[in-house]
Amino acid sequence: MDPQEISVGVVGLGLMGCSITTCLLIAGHPVVAVAPIASDLIHAESRVCNHLKHSFENGLVANGPEFYIDQLTITEDYAQLSGCKLVIECTIENIAIKESVFKKVEQVIASDAVLASNTSAIPISTLQKLTIHPDRFFGLHWAEPAHTTRFLEIICGDESDKSKGEYLYELSHLWSKEPILVRKDIPGFITNRLMYAMYREAISLVENGYATVEDVDRSCRNNAGYFMTLMGVFRWMDLTGVAAYHTVMKDLLPTLDNSTHVPKLIDDIVKVGGNGVSNAHGFYEYAPGEARLWEDTFTAFSYEIRELALKYPHDVVKQKLPKEPDL
Numbered sequence: 001m002d003p004q005e006i007s008v009g010v011v012g013l014g015l016m017g018c019s020i021t022t023c024l025l026i027a028g029h030p031v032v033a034v035a036p037i038a039s040d041l042i043h044a045e046s047r048v049c050n051h052l053k054h055s056f057e058n059g060l061v062a063n064g065p066e067f068y069i070d071q072l073t074i075t076e077d078y079a080q081l082s083g084c085k086l087v088i089e090c091t092i093e094n095i096a097i098k099e100s101v102f103k104k105v106e107q108v109i110a111s112d113a114v115l116a117s118n119t120s121a122i123p124i125s126t127l128q129k130l131t132i133h134p135d136r137f138f139g140l141h142w143a144e145p146a147h148t149t150r151f152l153e154i155i156c157g158d159e160s161d162k163s164k165g166e167y168l169y170e171l172s173h174l175w176s177k178e179p180i181l182v183r184k185d186i187p188g189f190i191t192n193r194l195m196y197a198m199y200r201e202a203i204s205l206v207e208n209g210y211a212t213v214e215d216v217d218r219s220c221r222n223n224a225g226y227f228m229t230l231m232g233v234f235r236w237m238d239l240t241g242v243a244a245y246h247t248v249m250k251d252l253l254p255t256l257d258n259s260t261h262v263p264k265l266i267d268d269i270v271k272v273g274g275n276g277v278s279n280a281h282g283f284y285e286y287a288p289g290e291a292r293l294w295e296d297t298f299t300a301f302s303y304e305i306r307e308l309a310l311k312y313p314h315d316v317v318k319q320k321l322p323k324e325p326d327l
Helices: 015-027 040-057 065-069 095-106 124-128 162-175 191-207 213-222 233-240 242-255 264-271 290-309 316-320
Strands: 008-011 031-034 072-075 086-089 114-117 137-142 152-156 180-182
Touching: 008 015, 008 095, 015 031, 015 040, 015 065, 015 137, 015 162, 040 065, 040 072, 040 290, 086 095, 095 114, 095 124, 114 162, 124 137, 137 162, 152 162, 162 180, 191 213, 191 264, 233 242
Parallel strands: 008 031, 008 086, 031 072, 086 114, 114 137, 152 180
Antiparallel strands: 137 152
16 A cells, blocks of 8 residues: 555544644645635644644654645645545534535545544444445544554444455554454444443542542553553453452442433533633633643653554564564
8 A cells, every 4th residue: 555646535624633634644645634614724734734843853753844744735625535535524523514524525536435434422334324335434533643642443334345444454554553443333432432431430439429530530540541551451451360350340340330321520511611621621620821731741742652652562572472483
C-alpha cells in the first residue's frame, strides 16, 4: 500500500476531525477535508498546522507543517471527494446529520470507495442502513488526539464486507495504529463498553460516599495507569495470577453497580451546562486559566507517553524470544 496513491476524505473538522486529518497527512495520504459547518473553516487549517508543529517539535515527524500541508485540501465542496478511496465522517453524534452527510458523500464517490463513520455510540448496523452501499460501510473509532495515540477500532456492521474490513485493518498500520477489528457489531464496540463500565462504577463510588472524585482518579492513575500502556486486562490477569481474580469475582461482582440510568452526579453537571475542561465546569472546579493548562499539559503528555509506549509494542516479548533455528 502506498498512502500517496490513496486519497482520503474527512468530513467534519472539529477537534477530532482535525487530529484525524493530521494523522492521515503524517502517514502520507493526500487529504480532502470537508467542512459541513462553515465555521469549521475558520479554525481547521490552524488546528492542523498546530498539530503538525507540535509533532515536529516532539520528534514524531521529520518535517515541518509546510511539508504536509501541501497535501491538504480544505473545502465546503463535497464534489472534491470524488477521487477519494476512503471517506471518514466525523460529525456530531446525531443520526439525522450523519445521514445527510452520507447522502452528500455517496453522490460523488466511486461505488468501490470505502465509507466510514467515527461514531463512538451509534451502532454501525444502524448507520449502514442509511447508505446506498452498506457493504462498504464501517466504523472507524479513533481516540483523541488521533495523530499520537495507537488506538483505533474498525467496526463491521451486519452487512459489511469483511474483506474491506481487513483492508482497513492493514491500511491503519500505516497510520501507526495497533488496530482492533471488531468483527461483530455491538453497542459501544469494545473499548467504550470496557470504559463505561469503569465510569459507572467510579461515579457510583463517589455518589455513595466511598471516595471523592480525586480519590477515584488517583486510584486509576496509580493502578490501571501503571500497567495499561504495556498490557490489557487479560495479560494483566495472566501476569498476576488468574486464580486470584476468579476467587475475587465470586464475591465482588454481585456488589458492583449495575444501574441502567444516567447517574445524578453527571446529570446535574450537564443540566447546568457543564462540559468539563472545554468550559471550565465539570467534576472538578477550575481556577482561571487552569482548564486551558490541562489541555496543554495533556497535549505534551500525549507525545511523551507515545514515545515510551512505542518502546513496548504489542509483540515486545515475542521479539525477545530465541529465534527458531532454520531447518
